[in-house]
Amino acid sequence: MVKEKEKALIFEMSKSGRFAYSLPECDVPEVDLTDVLPSDFIRETPAELPEVSELQLVRHYTELSNRNHGIDSGFYPLGSCTMKYNPKINEDVARYPGFAKIHPYQAEETIQGALELMYGLQTELEVITGMDYVTLQPAAGAQGEWTALMMIRAYHESRGEKRTKVIVPDTAHGTNPASASVAGLETVTISSNEMGGVNLEELRRVVGSDTAAFMMTNPSTLGLFEQQIVEIAEIVHAAGGLLYYDGANANAILGITRPGDMGFDVVHLNLHKTFTGPHGGGGPGSGPVGCKKELAPFLPAPLVVKDMDDSYRLDDERPDSIGRVKAYYGNFGINVRAYVYIRSMGPQGLRRVSEEAVLNANYMMRRLAPYYDLPYDQVCKHEFVLSGRRQKKLGVRTLDIAKRLLDFGYHPPTIYFPLIVEECMMIEPTETESKETLDEFIEVMIQIAREAEENPEIVQEAPHHTVVTRLDEVTAARKPILRYKR
Amino acid sequence: MKYRYLPMTWEDKKEMLAFLGIDSVEELFSDIPEKVRFKGELNIPQAMSEPEIVRYFNGLANKNVNSQDYAYFLGAGIYDHYIPSTVNHVISRSEFYTAYTPYQPEISQGELQAIFEFQTMICELTGMEVANSSMYDGPTAVAEAANLAVGGATGKKVLVSKAVHPEARSILKVNGKGQGYEVVEIDLKNGVTDLLALDEASDESTAAVIVQYPNFFGAIEDLRAIEEIAHRHKGLLVVSSNPLALGVLEPPGKFGADIVVGDAQPFGIPMQLGGPTCGYFSVKEKLMRKIPGRIVGQTKDQNGKRGYVLTLQAREQHIRREKATSNICSNQALNALAAAVAMTALGKHGVQEMALLNIQKTHYAKKKIAELGLEIPFSAPVFNEFVIKLPKSVGEVNRFLLKGKIVGGYDLGRDYPELAGHMLLAVTESRTKEEIDSLVKGLEGIIRG
Numbered sequence: 001m002v003k004e005k006e007k008a009l010i011f012e013m014s015k016s017g018r019f020a021y022s023l024p025e026c027d028v029p030e031v032d033l034t035d036v037l038p039s040d041f042i043r044e045t046p047a048e049l050p051e052v053s054e055l056q057l058v059r060h061y062t063e064l065s066n067r068n069h070g071i072d073s074g075f076y077p078l079g080s081c082t083m084k085y086n087p088k089i090n091e092d093v094a095r096y097p098g099f100a101k102i103h104p105y106q107a108e109e110t111i112q113g114a115l116e117l118m119y120g121l122q123t124e125l126e127v128i129t130g131m132d133y134v135t136l137q138p139a140a141g142a143q144g145e146w147t148a149l150m151m152i153r154a155y156h157e158s159r160g161e162k163r164t165k166v167i168v169p170d171t172a173h174g175t176n177p178a179s180a181s182v183a184g185l186e187t188v189t190i191s192s193n194e195m196g197g198v199n200l201e202e203l204r205r206v207v208g209s210d211t212a213a214f215m216m217t218n219p220s221t222l223g224l225f226e227q228q229i230v231e232i233a234e235i236v237h238a239a240g241g242l243l244y245y246d247g248a249n250a251n252a253i254l255g256i257t258r259p260g261d262m263g264f265d266v267v268h269l270n271l272h273k274t275f276t277g278p279h280g281g282g283g284p285g286s287g288p289v290g291c292k293k294e295l296a297p298f299l300p301a302p303l304v305v306k307d308m309d310d311s312y313r314l315d316d317e318r319p320d321s322i323g324r325v326k327a328y329y330g331n332f333g334i335n336v337r338a339y340v341y342i343r344s345m346g347p348q349g350l351r352r353v354s355e356e357a358v359l360n361a362n363y364m365m366r367r368l369a370p371y372y373d374l375p376y377d378q379v380c381k382h383e384f385v386l387s388g389r390r391q392k393k394l395g396v397r398t399l400d401i402a403k404r405l406l407d408f409g410y411h412p413p414t415i416y417f418p419l420i421v422e423e424c425m426m427i428e429p430t431e432t433e434s435k436e437t438l439d440e441f442i443e444v445m446i447q448i449a450r451e452a453e454e455n456p457e458i459v460q461e462a463p464h465h466t467v468v469t470r471l472d473e474v475t476a477a478r479k480p481i482l483r484y485k486r
Numbered sequence: 487m488k489y490r491y492l493p494m495t496w497e498d499k500k501e502m503l504a505f506l507g508i509d510s511v512e513e514l515f516s517d518i519p520e521k522v523r524f525k526g527e528l529n530i531p532q533a534m535s536e537p538e539i540v541r542y543f544n545g546l547a548n549k550n551v552n553s554q555d556y557a558y559f560l561g562a563g564i565y566d567h568y569i570p571s572t573v574n575h576v577i578s579r580s581e582f583y584t585a586y587t588p589y590q591p592e593i594s595q596g597e598l599q600a601i602f603e604f605q606t607m608i609c610e611l612t613g614m615e616v617a618n619s620s621m622y623d624g625p626t627a628v629a630e631a632a633n634l635a636v637g638g639a640t641g642k643k644v645l646v647s648k649a650v651h652p653e654a655r656s657i658l659k660v661n662g663k664g665q666g667y668e669v670v671e672i673d674l675k676n677g678v679t680d681l682l683a684l685d686e687a688s689d690e691s692t693a694a695v696i697v698q699y700p701n702f703f704g705a706i707e708d709l710r711a712i713e714e715i716a717h718r719h720k721g722l723l724v725v726s727s728n729p730l731a732l733g734v735l736e737p738p739g740k741f742g743a744d745i746v747v748g749d750a751q752p753f754g755i756p757m758q759l760g761g762p763t764c765g766y767f768s769v770k771e772k773l774m775r776k777i778p779g780r781i782v783g784q785t786k787d788q789n790g791k792r793g794y795v796l797t798l799q800a801r802e803q804h805i806r807r808e809k810a811t812s813n814i815c816s817n818q819a820l821n822a823l824a825a826a827v828a829m830t831a832l833g834k835h836g837v838q839e840m841a842l843l844n845i846q847k848t849h850y851a852k853k854k855i856a857e858l859g860l861e862i863p864f865s866a867p868v869f870n871e872f873v874i875k876l877p878k879s880v881g882e883v884n885r886f887l888l889k890g891k892i893v894g895g896y897d898l899g900r901d902y903p904e905l906a907g908h909m910l911l912a913v914t915e916s917r918t919k920e921e922i923d924s925l926v927k928g929l930e931g932i933i934r935g
Binding site for chain 2: 006061069076352472
């Protein structure tokens with residue numbers, strides 16, 4: 001990353017008389033604007049958008065990209081985000097005119113290739129998750145959660161039951177309780193046991209006739225597989241509740257175990273995590289939802305179906321459907337990328353993905369254990385958590401360690417999550433990183449642990465080599481400046 | 487099979503297993519109960535090499551009629567527009583597209599500044615004070631706007647014009663069910679919201695009035711009159727707007743809208759079967775702390791240097807959990823970047839020029855079709871879409887047009903039974919006079935034939 005002076009905003013580079021676009025001359029007889037629009041609806045003051053040349057535009061965004069770190073820039077062990085390599089071929093395929101330049105309302109017979117692709121992806125995700133049906137409509141994981149919770153509500157209501165509570169473990173992603181609220185359901189949080197698993201006694205105590213669902217991430221955000229999953233499924237089902245699988249951590253289980261076999265009734269996947277849709281700086285993602293047949297009537301409409309004559313169509317005749325959760329058919333462009341990935345890997349490749357992600361994580365965990373506290377000393381799955389409490393006693397916080405990692409060209413792990421681990425660092429190496437990369441990162445983490453003891457200032461004052469130093473987030477929130485003003 | 491994304495060699499594996507003191511990777515899965523283990527191989531197709539992938543997916547893509555080979559007069563929320571070449575080059579920079587959400591601002595200044603600029607551009611176009619970093623799409627942004635309005639109101643009723651995109655209304659109803667508010671649809675008159683009906687339905691329990699501008703039929707709603715009705719009972723005015731149209735139309739902010747949402751797809755985002763696009767969400771300053779999703783703010787680093795961070799995060803799910811203003815986490819950041827690049831490329835003059843071209847071509851097509859004797863049922867002023875009445879079913883007409891390499895308009899009978907046989911046509915700047923003339927000729931064939 002280049003150290004440089006303050007970067008100008010595009011608006012500050014603007015100069016009247018410069019252009020970065022090229023539109024054809026109007027080739028039809030022109031009407032006078034005032035003849036076709038009411039005069040008080042014609043814009044008086046133009047929007048102050050930039051006026052720059054094409055090279056200025058390109059250089060501006062190139063400079064901005066140089067001030068950004070992506071997976072292609074370096075190691076990105078951000079826990080629960082599965083920052084694996086995003087294959088280039090995915091990007092090429094998604095840009096084929098037959099995928100990029102098609103309209104959602106074209107006649108079905110003119111998008112058979114797109115529908116076939118969606119059908120194939122739906123079907124293969126059903127196999128991978130052990131579910132009976134999959135919808136590709138939700139735009140991202142959180143929307144998948146909400147979709148599934150609305151389906152769960154509809155399922156209970158169809159049986160004449162009013163169930164209003166969603167149980168989540170204290171390690172759950174923030175989206176789980178937030179999605180429950182948007183679905184009009186109340187969240188009940190239960191604690192984890194000392195092994196990092198679900199506290200079964202507490203679960204037994206809180207489940208009941210008002211339980212709509214129990215939402216779980218398995219492996220959990222601690223990177224641990226929930227070994228009591230069979231009992232949990234029994235407890236929740238005995239109470240008449242449904243079991244929901246948050247697929248954020250599915251990278252650990254491909255071809256090894258399936259939510260459907262574990263007893264889950266409904267699941268969402270994050271195609272932008274496990275299945276290499278790029279994260280794009282925060283999106284777009286894709287959050288398909290899979291379910292068992294009992295919940296199928298409530299899936300959002302439409303679904304892609306295959307007819308006897310091998311043609312594909314969108315099935316909108318779904319009277320019990322919860323309705324629509326997103327316009328059109330989901331984030332098709334991301335689904336294309338995910339499907340290219342699945343077809344590139346095949347069943348054996350996907351299994352190797354999970355095996356190697358898990359081996360990498362365990363290797364890193366054991367190598368780092370002497371230097372950082374390991375709150376759950378057991379085999380981990382694709383990620384693990386460390387605690388910086390030992391370093392905290394020396395005056396070096398986890399935030400400082402994260403910032404120090406920036407100096408070495410790494411994106412830090414997820415920090416301060418899950419909330420139940422003090423000074424938490426959640427590390428997910430993924431399967432696409434080489435052993436050399438893991439070893440180099442481990443050495444840097446060891447060096448930082450040593451620095452915390454011998455030279456804490458260098459960690460506390462980090463980062464030292466980034467284009468800006470630590471930013472004042474408090475003032476940003478107290479006196480918000482959310483747009484440029486002349 | 488060789489897996490080019492998996493760098494672990496046999497030797498690496500052996501070393502790592504030895505370090506862990508185990509014999510096989512299997513042992514790392516010993517915590518998974520035998521009962522729930524998956525036996526055998528997933529029943530999905532075997533892996534393909536890169537050349538096989540290219541051949542297979544090209545085959546699928548080639549089965550789809552696309553706008554490179556056909557002239558599209560189909561809009562209804564997704565449009566075939568000019569995309570400056572620069573857009574794809576910028577979003578293909580992997581520092582942008584392979585990055586996560588910019589939670590580490592020191593190494594994410596590029597993304598953060600680009601989004602800060604995007605927020606500014608959206609504010610400029612909509613005439614609003616604050617915009618967020620993006621939503622999933624325009625229709626879901628409509629529902630989020632209703633959620634916001636109801637959240638702060640005593641009334642639990644949302645009035646939505648039937649001239650709001652049908653899919654947005656459908657999503658809104660699912661949200662209403664979730665959040666426990668009533669969604670009342672307001673009838674239309676002459677292709678625009680019936681102001682009398684809106685006035686009658688509006689009362690103290692109205693938390694929001696939602697209209698689209700230009701509306702689903704391409705027509706320009708009377709925002710001045712609607713604003714007066716919406717605010718009479720202290721409800722919020724929510725306007726869903728095509729941002730390109732705002733290059734020529736007075737922005738909703740100027741008419742007193744409280745929330746302006748929409749889809750930035752017309753700016754640099756390919757149609758790609760309707761997703762991903764890029765919802766935008768903008769508000770008056772008083773609603774700033776209730777806005778859903780991520781927002782970028784300007785601040786300073788320890789040396790006083792200007793920089794950007796994600797801010798006002800106390801609204802968001804990762805901090806507030808069940809009390810968050812929305813559950814949105816991933817958004818459409820890369821498409822917000824695409825839209826920002828397109829808005830930069832078009833700039834102050836290009837946005838106007840492109841919007842004007844849409845108006846010119848649309849009115850040319852409208853005039854030519856009227857001259858054929860086809861009925862244009864609505865008389866309200868339009869931007870780049872209008873409705874025509876056909877003597878045959880829309881499906882039949884479109885099948886006929888397709889033979890002439892034309893993708894015809896949207897079948898309004900799908901959502902409005904009373905408008906069966908009516909087609910919504912969109913004419914963007916991408917359509918040439920020649921293509922419009924050939925559409926008109928095609929329609930003439932329908933009438934004569």
